[in-house]
Amino acid sequence: MTAVSQAMGVSHEIGLSVRGATKVYPGTLALSEVDFDVHLGAINVLVGENGAGKSTLMKVIAGVEQLTSGEIFVDGKAVTFADTRAAAQHGIGIIFQELNLFPNMTVAENIFIAREKTRGRIDIDTDRQRKAAAELMQRLEHDISPDALVGELRIGEQQIVEIAKALAQDARILIMDEPTSALSAAEVEILFRVIADLKKRGVGIVYISHRLEELIRIGDYITVLRDGRITGSRGMGGVDVGWIVRNMIGAASKDFAKTEIHDLGPEVFRAEEICLPGKSGGLTVDHVSLTLRAGEIVGIYGLMGAGRSEFFECIMAQHPHSTGTFYVDGAVLNEPDVATRIARGLALIPEDRKAEGLVQIMAIRENMSLSSLKSFTSGFHLNLKRERNAVLSFVRDLAIKIASPENPVSSLSGGNQQKVVIAKALMTHPKVLLMDEPSRGIDVGAKAEVFRTMRRLAAEGLGILFVTSDLEEVMSLSDRIIVMSNGRITGEFSQAEAREEQIVAASAEGHAPMGREGIDKGESRT
Amino acid sequence: MTSNAAAVPTPGQGGQPLLLLLLKLRTFIALIAVFTFFAFAAPNFLSTANFVIMSKHVALNAFLAIGMTFVIITGGIDLSVGSIVGLCGMVAGWLILNGIDLGIGYTLYFNIFEIILITLLVGILFGAINGLLITKLNVAPFIATLGTLYVARGLALLSSDGATFPNLSGNPEYGSTGFYLLGAGSVLGIPISIWILIAVGCGAAYLAGCTPLGRHIYAVGGNERAAALSGVKVNRVKLFVYMFSGFCAAIVGLVISSQLVAAHPATGETFELNAIAAAVLGGTSMSGGRGRIAGTIIGAFVIGILSDGLVMMGVSSFWQTVIKGLVIIAAVVVDQAQQRLQARVALQQQAALGR
Numbered sequence: 001m002t003a004v005s006q007a008m009g010v011s012h013e014i015g016l017s018v019r020g021a022t023k024v025y026p027g028t029l030a031l032s033e034v035d036f037d038v039h040l041g042a043i044n045v046l047v048g049e050n051g052a053g054k055s056t057l058m059k060v061i062a063g064v065e066q067l068t069s070g071e072i073f074v075d076g077k078a079v080t081f082a083d084t085r086a087a088a089q090h091g092i093g094i095i096f097q098e099l100n101l102f103p104n105m106t107v108a109e110n111i112f113i114a115r116e117k118t119r120g121r122i123d124i125d126t127d128r129q130r131k132a133a134a135e136l137m138q139r140l141e142h143d144i145s146p147d148a149l150v151g152e153l154r155i156g157e158q159q160i161v162e163i164a165k166a167l168a169q170d171a172r173i174l175i176m177d178e179p180t181s182a183l184s185a186a187e188v189e190i191l192f193r194v195i196a197d198l199k200k201r202g203v204g205i206v207y208i209s210h211r212l213e214e215l216i217r218i219g220d221y222i223t224v225l226r227d228g229r230i231t232g233s234r235g236m237g238g239v240d241v242g243w244i245v246r247n248m249i250g251a252a253s254k255d256f257a258k259t260e261i262h263d264l265g266p267e268v269f270r271a272e273e274i275c276l277p278g279k280s281g282g283l284t285v286d287h288v289s290l291t292l293r294a295g296e297i298v299g300i301y302g303l304m305g306a307g308r309s310e311f312f313e314c315i316m317a318q319h320p321h322s323t324g325t326f327y328v329d330g331a332v333l334n335e336p337d338v339a340t341r342i343a344r345g346l347a348l349i350p351e352d353r354k355a356e357g358l359v360q361i362m363a364i365r366e367n368m369s370l371s372s373l374k375s376f377t378s379g380f381h382l383n384l385k386r387e388r389n390a391v392l393s394f395v396r397d398l399a400i401k402i403a404s405p406e407n408p409v410s411s412l413s414g415g416n417q418q419k420v421v422i423a424k425a426l427m428t429h430p431k432v433l434l435m436d437e438p439s440r441g442i443d444v445g446a447k448a449e450v451f452r453t454m455r456r457l458a459a460e461g462l463g464i465l466f467v468t469s470d471l472e473e474v475m476s477l478s479d480r481i482i483v484m485s486n487g488r489i490t491g492e493f494s495q496a497e498a499r500e501e502q503i504v505a506a507s508a509e510g511h512a513p514m515g516r517e518g519i520d521k522g523e524s525r526t
Numbered sequence: 527m528t529s530n531a532a533a534v535p536t537p538g539q540g541g542q543p544l545l546l547l548l549l550k551l552r553t554f555i556a557l558i559a560v561f562t563f564f565a566f567a568a569p570n571f572l573s574t575a576n577f578v579i580m581s582k583h584v585a586l587n588a589f590l591a592i593g594m595t596f597v598i599i600t601g602g603i604d605l606s607v608g609s610i611v612g613l614c615g616m617v618a619g620w621l622i623l624n625g626i627d628l629g630i631g632y633t634l635y636f637n638i639f640e641i642i643l644i645t646l647l648v649g650i651l652f653g654a655i656n657g658l659l660i661t662k663l664n665v666a667p668f669i670a671t672l673g674t675l676y677v678a679r680g681l682a683l684l685s686s687d688g689a690t691f692p693n694l695s696g697n698p699e700y701g702s703t704g705f706y707l708l709g710a711g712s713v714l715g716i717p718i719s720i721w722i723l724i725a726v727g728c729g730a731a732y733l734a735g736c737t738p739l740g741r742h743i744y745a746v747g748g749n750e751r752a753a754a755l756s757g758v759k760v761n762r763v764k765l766f767v768y769m770f771s772g773f774c775a776a777i778v779g780l781v782i783s784s785q786l787v788a789a790h791p792a793t794g795e796t797f798e799l800n801a802i803a804a805a806v807l808g809g810t811s812m813s814g815g816r817g818r819i820a821g822t823i824i825g826a827f828v829i830g831i832l833s834d835g836l837v838m839m840g841v842s843s844f845w846q847t848v849i850k851g852l853v854i855i856a857a858v859v860v861d862q863a864q865q866r867l868q869a870r871v872a873l874q875q876q877a878a879l880g881r
Contacts, residue, residue, distance in 0.1 A: 316755065339757035348755060356755050359748035361815045370745055371756040373738040382736045403875035411872035424756065 012039035012220070015204045016061065016092070016173055021070035023056055023228075025414075030056040032228045034070070037221075038173050040204040043195065045215045045236070047208070048225035049248055049470050054208050057225070058175050061206075062094040063087030093171030095162050095179055103151030108133035110150050111165045136164040139197075141190045156187050163191065167198075174198065175206040178304070180214065192218055210303055210469070211508065212241045224248055245471070245500060264479070265294025267330070268345075268463040269432045274314055274324035276307070278487075284310045285322065286487035292432060292463040297454060299478030300467045302507050307487035308467040309351050312434050316348045317341055328431065342371055345431035349421050349438060351467070357421040358409050365391045365405040367420055372427040394423040398453060415446020422453065433457065435466035439473060451477060471500055485509045546871055549864035553808050553824045553857070560828055564835035571838060578717060582709075582785070584830030585723045586778050588823050590801035591808070592730045593774030595822040596767040598805055601747040601814030602660065602667035604768060607775040607801060609678035610652050611794030614779025616682045618645045619691030619789030622702050637701035642708075646776045652678055653772020657765035671768075675798070682791040691789040709785030719781045723823075726774065731819040743767060747814030803850070804829050807857045828853070 016038040023031040031053045038044050038061075048054050059065040061072065063081030071078050074090050081087040084094075101110050108129045117125045117132070133146035142160050144153065150161060159179065166174055176195075180188045195205060195218065209215055215222065222239055224232040224247040232247035269292040276285035285307045292298055300308050314322040317337055326333040328344050335341050350356035358367050368391050369376065376387040391405055400419045402412065409420055418438065425433060438454070439447045454477065458464055468474050474481055481498050483491035483506035491506030493499075548555065564571045590607050597604045618641055625635035636644065652674055659670035696702035711718045734740040742763045745753040754760050778797070783789040808825030810817030829850065836846045 318755075337757075337759065338755060339759055342757040350752075350755055355749070356751050359745050359752050359815065361748050362744060366741060366744070370741070370753070370758070373741055377738050380737050380739075382738055382741065384736060403872070403878065407872040407875060408869070411869070411875070428757075 012042040012204075014038065015040040015075065017073045018057070018061065019071050019073070021057065021060060021072075022068050023053075023060060023065065024068045030228055031060070031067075031070075034225070034228070034230055035233075036223060036230070038204045038206055039221055040172070041199055041202045042220035043199060043205045043207050043218050045207050045209075045219035045222045046225065047210075047212070047215060047222065047244060047248065049472075052225040052248075053228040054225055055177060056228075058094060058177055058206065058208065061087070061173075062092055062175060064094075088169060088171075091170070091172030092175070093166040093169045093173070094175040094177070095166045096177055099155075099158050099162055101150045101158055101161060101165075104149065106147050106149055107137075107144055107153075107161050107164075108146035110161055111136065111146075111168050113165070115169070132168065133164070136167055139167070140164060140194055160187070163194070167194075171203065173204045173206070175208075177208045178210065179207075180209060180211065188214075212244050212504070213508075215244070216240065241501075241504070245504075248471075262295055262459045264296050265461055267291050268294045268328065269465070270327040270330075271311075271315070272325045272327070274311060274322060274326075276310055276314055276319050276322040276487075283487050285314060288324075288484070288487070288489055290465075290482060290489070292465055294431070294463050295458050295461050296479050297458050297464045297466065297477055298480045298482060299474040300465065300482045300484055301469070301471070301474040301503055302467075302484035303469065306484040306507070308484050309436050310487075311484075312348060312436050312465075312467065315341075315346060315434060342428050342430075345429075347371070347425035347428050347430035347433050349418075349425050349433070349435045351436035351440065353414070353417055353421060353441070357424075358417060360410040361408055363406045364400075364402055364409050364412070364420055367409045368394060368405075368423045368427060371424050372429075375427075390427065391423075394427060398423055399449065413442075413446070415442035415449070418442050418446065418450060419453075422450070426457075430462065432463045432465065435464065437468060438466055439468070439470065471503065474503070475500065483507050543871065546864070546867050549860065549867060552860055552864070553821055553828065556807075556853075556857075557824050557828050557831070560831050560835065564831065564838070568835050568838040571835060576834075576838075578712075580830060580834045581720050582717055583834060584827050585717075585719045586781065587797070587800050587804055587830060588723055588826035589726060589774045589778045589781075590771075590797055591804035591822045591826045592726060592819060593767075593771030594798075594801040595805045595808070595810050595817050595819060596730070596734075596743055597667075597771050598802070598810050598812060599743050599747045599814060599817045600764055600767050601750070602764065602767070603671065603802070603812075604653075604656065604771045605668065605671040605798050606652065606656060606674040606678055607771060607778075608794040608797035608799075609675045609682065610649050610772055610775035611779040611782065611797055612791055613652070613678040613682040613685075614645050614649050614776040615783035615789040615793050616685045616691065616791055617648050618642070618705070618780055618783050619694055620685055621645070622694045622696050622705060623691055625700075635697070635700035635702065638696060638704055641702060641705075642780060645780055646773060649772040649774075649776025649779065650769050651772070652775075653769035654765065656772070657768035660768065661761040661764050679791075679795075686789075686791055688791060690791075691783075694783060694787050694789065705784050706787050707784070709781050709783075709787075719785075722777065722781075726777070727819060727823055730770075734819055739763070739766065744815055747816075749815075800829065803854050807854060809861060811861075825857075 014037045018034060018036040021031050021034040021036070034053070034057060036057060046054050046057070056065065060067055063084045063086050072081065073079065079090060102113065105113070111133050112129050117128045119125050130146040137144050137146070140160055140163065142157065144157055144160065150158060153161065163179065179191060198205060207215070207219065216236065216239060219236045222232070222234060222236055222244070223230060224244060226248060270290070272289050274285055274288045275283050278284040288311055290298070302308050310319070313319055315326060317335070328346065333341065333344060335344060354360065359370070365388060369387050373382060376383050376390065388405065395402060395405065398419045400416050400423065402416065409417060412420065435454070438450055442450070454464055454466070466477070475498060479495055481493045481495070481503065482489055483503055485507050490509040491502065493502065570576055590611070593607065594604055621636055621641045621644060625633045627633045656671050656674055659665045660667050694705050696705050708718060713721060734743070742753065742758045745756070745758050746760050746763050750760055779794070782793055804826035805817065805822045806812065806825070807828055808818065808821030808823070810822060832850065832853065833846055836849065
């Protein structure tokens, strides 16, 4: 329905524009000279791979982060947003990718958080809030009670509450960061109807998604970001998936290491029929079976929520209620905890470096040796000199740039932090390396070094299983590609036969979360 | 381009490393300042007798603070130590006076070493209960140890109906004499309790710095999830720190009842707060992951000397309390400044590498 109303001839008024936006994080250039316009009464699609800078750009617009240089104009006037409140006063609302809800509060309380409807600024007018919340729910065609506790709602319903929260602000510019990633097909249709309605009211919508078909269907303008730069910006007329993919990945390929030709060894790792029940029924990991040979790099591609990280967590014994069998070197892996599984030759490089990979306040040395302290210990005694020497040799091997191994790991840039995590895994002398999004949040140069390291390790006979949402990465690094969607393996390709379109298609297969079959793929529209 | 800390200059910021050093040594500087102040202000402060008395006072708090430091480094808190002090004193007193009535006409009496061992085990047992509540039953440390605080205190009061076990000189027939030595005896002119403190302090510092367990304690407090994914057995580490804290409390229970040659069930009330104060004063971060045993011991000395010195100056105990509170707050404020400065220096060193 929306596709028809794109009306390319009509020019939409520009409500907000960003000029020359540059944002530098310690060690990373997240945005570089970005120009971006938000057209009112239109859907402005923003697309790019993970780490391309989409979220950073949106955080800048919403006042969460401040630009290093560059300007933001609202209705032609230069503005600076010190915080989200300042942005909200200019009519900018944002729906974050991660849900920012309070599980112990009711739906109505969540919707009006920090903007409570009050009598005389003190007493919260619960009735008015509840009524307004009910109206919003009606507009979103959901019968979620305003008094329900948010923690008891399904993820999809929580997303609806998040959207209602943004609607309640009467935003003139509404940013939606992957709003559909947790919604079922039916809920997506409702969301699109709401978006069409907002559009008619003249709201400018910024829409971020990884589902390219979805973008083409609803978008009016498209902007493609790659490595912090704009690589394409135009009206939606004539845009197809091929054009988007070309601009996302670019002609000038990243610096991927050349394949080092080497023979693959025997099978080192096998998973059989791994299942993990999900929180809201169904299976998060659904009968996953795969094998890995020594010296082989297998890439697991999929969208967010495909169950890839959960599968890795199953391997590292993080989910005691998962079922299925793992084999390392042909022998069953029945060790019950992480320490013993590390001893069997498994090592995990987690997706979230900050929360799961590193102890930020500890020294670089202490972080690197954390998994392998046993090898420096005799009896009770930890041989600090031997530890330090081992750490320094890994620092040299991986070319980690550090001032001193005694500095806290938080002083390093993302790329060097990632290398510390890799070093920590390698210091346990693993046979199988599990890498969850190894290139997330690190700059291009560091990425290339991480990729080279992966190649070298594989050539040395390590089996590497890595997860990525980056199409180019999976295509050029893997000896074999496995695609996951909704917890299942939906495709397996050798490097020679893999085609981008096939992989994208497999990663979107059966996209109807929450187990609502029958209406998937959203084909049934008029 | 790899590590060489000394060779990395911090351009244009020559004053900062000195300031940082001063901030790092702040507890020590505070100790010297307090010491110097009372050396002039309080009469008899510098006498040997006074040092012996003061160090005995300090030791009690220092034991608890050492155990508390490990607990706080893992991100927890142990409120039950004061009550365990009281209970362990009562256990020792009971065993010396009454033995264990086996109920078949016999009463089992232990010699003094067995009594000390059993008392220590009681302390460790209470620590283990804390640890199990926190790890297995997922009770928040504050609540779990608050519960055992009441339980242990209640048991201590029940054991004697609130009365004191007097005259714990023991019975030579059972080999239970000599209990008083623990609190009153001295070797080479230094009280035995101080020797024990030196042993426990060195042991704890070694544990923290040079054993995998010590490293794991810091890792659990710094980022529990990352530690678990790195193969650290988080529950075991937590269990250990609470057991160690209980062990330290049992030592204090023994030392106090030995000093008094009597066990009173209300002994050790609010000791836990002094222990927390000493740990925090010594640079232990309440959010976990950071702290040093040496710092904690110095912190205990600052608090101890401060209160004893004020007593000797004749300052009212009400004012003492106010001053102690102010010192603790000041310590944490300075600590925050140090953290910020330290982070900046590390970033500058990193920036000097040109990424």
